[in-house]
Amino acid sequence: MAQLYRTSVISADSRQCYREISIGTAKPTTAELAAAPHYFINSHSIREEVNAGIYEQLALQYARDIFRDNDIAILCGGTGLYIRAFCEGIDDMPAIPPGIREQLNAQYAENGLAWLQEQLQLRDPAFYATAETQNPQRLIRALEVLDATGRSITTFRTATKAQRDFRIIKIGVNLPKELLHENIHKRVDLMMDAGLLAEVESVKAFRQHNALRTVGYQEIFDYFDGTLSLDKAVEDIKTHTRQYAKRQLTWFRKDPDYHWFDPRYPEVIISWLQQQLQQPS
Template sequence: MSVETTPAPEHRAIYLTGPTASGKSAVAVELARLLDAEILALDSMTLYRGMDVGTAKPTEEERGGVPHHLIDVLDPWESASVAQYREWAVAAIRDVESRGRLALFVGGTALYLKAMLRGLFDGPGADPAVRGRLEAEAESLGDAALHARLAAFDPATAARLHPNDRRRVVRALEVIELTGTPFSSLQKQHERPAAGVRVFALELPRPVLHDRINRRVSAMFEAGLVEEVRRLQSAERPLSGVAAQGVGYSETIAHLGPGGPDLDRTIELIRARTRQFAKRQGTWFRGLSEVVPLAVEPGEPAGAVARRLADRIEAVADDPNPPD
């Protein structure tokens, strides 16, 4: 006799993801209205208070009266681990469900998505001495040198981490040193797909997405990205490493520094890095078997996309044993 089990909170939620500038936020608001849902941000950068322009954080008007959670929970000098995010997210799901509503996650941070779907990689605990030494080496030798060292020991992990992502590069090297095993090999225990979770990724034709990215970057500067970065830099405490490395922020910080690139060059650098980021996001999402792609036609209204998504979600709910 089979025994039915109630799915974990994170598996009862609905997930809407896709590359940056694919229109997730607008579609999510329309979808939340159709499903009587509340939105939970699946984004590592909109966690930060005061970092609004460069993160394309939806304004109150853009939120359309739909409650949004997991936004503005950290100061710019703070940081949070994936484990902390997951803890906050599960608590937020329970809070939303207590009001009889669905939890709709929206965002493009792939590590957060994977943690919600498959749990956390249970690696060795931090070793302050090893980590401190690696941090000091990153400071003296540079991030590129540590990334090159990681590539020699663990090419798979190095390939998915940006050379400037010092925190994760140091962690990967720390795990290798403590265990004698590549980080990517240990993570295989974290590769079992979740069953029955509703996860959708918006997909646009590449030229359309690139055009949207280019226009979004221009709009950010028109909306005051340079002024936002100046304000963040003049705060009593400096930006955390994670916040300062955000796409758009690191380039603008360099622009404002001595000998930095001019504004036009900075805009082009941000556009290029954002396109690269979107490509990496697509690779991540295609690598998660739980993710169902949803093609979006050029110019298709957010409401129409949301209606198609709602129909798909209702069809899954009506069929407890959908085909693979």
């Protein structure tokens, strides 16, 4: 699409912005990055903290830069919260003292996901009832806000959508489940062949960083810790990636504005998009 419309791609992936992690994030290849200008790829260091609020401001600036020379910008990626922040805005959240985050991350590392779920269900049952209970980052974020302010994260949400001065067209792509799972398994094997072990080893000092508390890194850390065999770690990466893909689809399907396509037939997507672009805004 970027080549067809001679425009640029804004990544909406919350991990691919970090220069130090490429294999486990399935970052675009050198050839793919050369095929069209990309924003928010290799733009930050793992030493920096990036969140949805920061991304909203960055991505809006990227879009303004693109719109100076082109009527179309393409935002692409799988981090639903980042995409929502760009399209709708995000509520201002309180600053969290670093010590609170570090302590919660340490407790999560020691006690696991079940502990996070138990804490939130006990301390903030209203949020827990609608939360992504399998997503540790979301649960830790809610507990951070509770510890820092004594208030539920829900009290900071206004549900007011920002009005953007550009038109947004939403496209989703999805494969039949069997083929999706086959692709996931192939990708994990390719990541291992490409040197995932060495990449995870190189960022061990930052293992408490949110960017590394994710599929593909957490399992290899467990292998390094001696709690998993390498074969089991690889098997777990495949399982957890399938589960993550399912959660992604659940998230995006809640938004009725998405139009879904099979990526094996890009000409169908382009034809539909051309029709949309010909319609008045």
